[in-house]
Amino acid sequence: MSPRIGKAELRKRALIGAALGEIAERGTLEVTVAQIARRAGVSSALAHHYFGGKDDLILATMRHLLAEFRLNVVGAMHEAEGPRARLSATIRASFGPEQFHHATISAWLTFYAWALSSPGAARLLRIYHRRLESNLTHALKGIAPAAEARRIACGLGAYIDGVYLREALSPTPTDPAAAIAMVERFATLELSEVTP
Amino acid sequence: MSPRIGKAELRKRALIGAALGEIAERGTLEVTVAQIARRAGVSSALAHHYFGGKDDLILATMRHLLAEFRLNVVGAMHEAEGPRARLSATIRASFGPEQFHHATISAWLTFYAWALSSPGAARLLRIYHRRLESNLTHALKGIAPAAEARRIACGLGAYIDGVYLREALSPTPTDPAAAIAMVERFATLELSEVTP
DNA sequence: TTGTTGATTGACTAATCAATCAATAAAGGT
DNA sequence: ACCTTTATTGATTGATTAGTCAATCAACAA
Numbered sequence: 328m329s330p331r332i333g334k335a336e337l338r339k340r341a342l343i344g345a346a347l348g349e350i351a352e353r354g355t356l357e358v359t360v361a362q363i364a365r366r367a368g369v370s371s372a373l374a375h376h377y378f379g380g381k382d383d384l385i386l387a388t389m390r391h392l393l394a395e396f397r398l399n400v401v402g403a404m405h406e407a408e409g410p411r412a413r414l415s416a417t418i419r420a421s422f423g424p425e426q427f428h429h430a431t432i433s434a435w436l437t438f439y440a441w442a443l444s445s446p447g448a449a450r451l452l453r454i455y456h457r458r459l460e461s462n463l464t465h466a467l468k469g470i471a472p473a474a475e476a477r478r479i480a481c482g483l484g485a486y487i488d489g490v491y492l493r494e495a496l497s498p499t500p501t502d503p504a505a506a507i508a509m510v511e512r513f514a515t516l517e518l519s520e521v522t523p
Numbered sequence: 524m525s526p527r528i529g530k531a532e533l534r535k536r537a538l539i540g541a542a543l544g545e546i547a548e549r550g551t552l553e554v555t556v557a558q559i560a561r562r563a564g565v566s567s568a569l570a571h572h573y574f575g576g577k578d579d580l581i582l583a584t585m586r587h588l589l590a591e592f593r594l595n596v597v598g599a600m601h602e603a604e605g606p607r608a609r610l611s612a613t614i615r616a617s618f619g620p621e622q623f624h625h626a627t628i629s630a631w632l633t634f635y636a637w638a639l640s641s642p643g644a645a646r647l648l649r650i651y652h653r654r655l656e657s658n659l660t661h662a663l664k665g666i667a668p669a670a671e672a673r674r675i676a677c678g679l680g681a682y683i684d685g686v687y688l689r690e691a692l693s694p695t696p697t698d699p700a701a702a703i704a705m706v707e708r709f710a711t712l713e714l715s716e717v718t719p
Numbered sequence: 720t721t722g723t724t725g726a727t728t729g730a731c732t733a734a735t736c737a738a739t740c741a742a743t744a745a746a747g748g749t
Numbered sequence: 750a751c752c753t754t755t756a757t758t759g760a761t762t763g764a765t766t767a768g769t770c771a772a773t774c775a776a777c778a779a
Binding site: 334335338369370371372373376 | 725726727728729
């Protein structure tokens with residue numbers, strides 16, 4: 328039984344994982360290719376061989392996080408019946424254990440900041456924002472008028488980001504359930520006004 | 524009439540302003556001391572002379588932003604009568620024109636990210652967080668039970684940060700009034716439940 | 720076996736940049 | 750005028766680091 332995935336794919340995954348680890352651990356994108364490569368157990372030249380440059384490696388790391396998040400969402404969506412449940416599923420997915428732990432949150436924050444100076448990073452984050460907001464809006468349209476749905480989705484998106492931001496800088500880790508409860512409460516309050 | 528402020532203070536202010544400008548314009552803390560010094564019209568050696576090192580200069584820039592924000596808050600607080608007005612004043616101050624424009628918001632985001640790796644920056648942000656939350660909680664305690672006040676203040680703080688974060692990455696600038704309306708609505712919704 | 724392709728590396732390069740320092744200029748007091 | 754202190758700079762250094770390249774090494778097909 329030979330490995331189903333090629334050696335190249337294996338190495339790329341290891342490098343992406345190592346990049347994520349270094350970035351989260353050091354809390355900055357100012358990590359050297361050599362550090363990442365060492366953590367992945369290869370030479371820095373190999374990282375360049377597979378990814379071209381440091382920026383490409385970091386972009387690939389962002390894409391990986393994004394894909395993971397997407398998986399989380401579709402998984403949660405699958406078992407959701409009705410618009411309100413789909414709304415809750417989207418919120419719950421945003422705080423899934425895969426995303427909402429310190430290392431990942433730190434990485435997200437560094438990526439957000441990077442987006443200010445990297446068009447590629449900005450593009451990826453815009454895609455993520457659009458997707459999240461689209462999910463929220465779609466679910467909300469089943470409960471509230473379209474205009475209200477869009478407004479509430481915008482607020483929820485900002486709130487989710489805000490909770491992440493606070494968590495990134497908080498010395499004591501927050502329980503994901505508490506974060507979910509905060510956002511759920513906001514959604515319920517907003518909806519109680521538009522669906523009497 | 525000789526200048527009331529010494530030459531040293533003048534130069535420091537120029538350097539801090541230049542640092543803020545460079546950081547906001549480039550969207551990153553990876554600006555060179557030489558770039559900052561050139562923008563301030565002095566040599567890079569002088570920046571070191573006055574601030575010691577690059578990190579100290581950037582920390583001073585953060586402190587400057589923080590102090591400006593504080594001024595904004597006390598100013599808005601001064602003309603506020605009663606707890607609900609104080610709550611609104613705090614929110615309004617958070618989105619004052621001095622704070623809520625693109626350059627400043629970009630700088631904030633880079634500082635937030637820096638706090639992940641710089642204890643000094645983390646300390647400053649914690650002070651800012653505590654101050655904001657304390658202001659919010661204090662005002663809210665005049666309207667809601669203490670426990671609820673703390674919970675709502677926590678949510679408001681996160682929401683304000685989230686709105687900032689969205690604005691930092693948004694290609695189109697948001698109207699401060701719209702941001703204030705979003706947060707005000709959040710506060711009103713929360714309060715409508717605890718004060719029947 | 721042998722040749723081809725891809726994997727992998729150590730060594731090197733070129734660029735960047737924070738920080739230092741010795742030297743000069745300006746200011747201000749006596 | 751003289752001396753002390755402070756302001757200011759150009760030149761330099763030492764460290765770091767992304768990216769390159771030619772040289773091995775491993776896999777594997779013919």
